Amino acid sequence: EHWRGIGVTLFVNWAVKPFSMAALGWLFIGYLFRPYLPADQIDSYIAGLIILAAAPCTAMVFVWSNLTRGEPHFTxxxxxxxDTIMVFAFAPIVGLLLGLSAITVPWDTLVLSVVLYIVVPVIAAQLLRRRLLATGGEPALKSFLDRLQLLSLVALLATLVLLFGFQGEQILAQPLVIALLAVPILIxxxxxxxxxxxxxxxxxxxxCV
Known part of the structure; x- marks a missing residue:
């Protein structure tokens, strides 16, 4: 029913976002801001921006959809x-863009990241879903998802707090670097x-669907 909206999302996520981020990274980090950044970290910053853009944060999609009362099935x-596209497209796209940037990241690292952070969680979720349906049917699955909803939101927010907390010293020590890196991300x-x-x-x- 909402194939146009899904099509737009897929187009922006995979045909635009990684490449626009790479272009912005090359422009801002590799050229405009280069004099103000540590020379030995330039490639790492660009690589980080590319990887960030090529990996849609599906967890945040659920959170924002829940907070805005979006249609859950559409989400x-x-x-x-x-997620399905990410399994097959993440490593090739990142490898291509990093290669164009003359940045070397081992393919086994890219593939391993896909397996650990996408394939394994998806398989675990499917196994758990099948078990719940087999033991209690749809009511058991719905009850579990209702309990998991608040927990997942708290866990995600806690993860963000911990990530920034563990990097707090670096953030405070390099405020200019953080501000400069934020520019292409915000754009x-x-x-x-x-x-x-x-x-x-x-x-x-x-x-609103």
Whole structure:
């Protein structure tokens, strides 16, 4: 029913976002901000931006959808498709963009990251789902998901707090570096969000499904 919205999401996530982030990284980090950044870290910063853009945060999609009272099945469809594509497209896209940047990241590292952070959780979730359906049917699955909803939100927020907490010393020690790295990220976020909104408006997709 909402194939246009899903199509826009897939287009922006995989045909635009990684490449726009790479271009912004090359422009800002590799050229405009280069004099203000540690010379030996330039490639690492660009690589980090590319990897960040090529890996849609599906957990945050669920959180924002829940907070904005989005349609859960529509959200699930988008996340499922993005995760499926990520299994096959993440490593090649990142490898291509890093190669164009003359940055070397071992392929086994890229593949291992896909397996550990995408394939294994998906398999574990499917096994758990089958077990719940086999033992208690749909009511058991729904009850488990209801209990898991708040826990997952708290866990995600706690993860963000811990990530920033563990890097707090680096953030305080290098505020200029953090601010400069934030520039291409913010531009990319607003650009892709605006593009997705515009394409959804043009395609006639509903504003709220």
């Amino acid at each position: 699930l469809s988008q996340v499922a498709l993005n 990319q976020v607003y650009f892709n969000s605006g593009l997705a909104y515009l394409l959804n408006r043009i395609s006639g997709e509903q504003h």
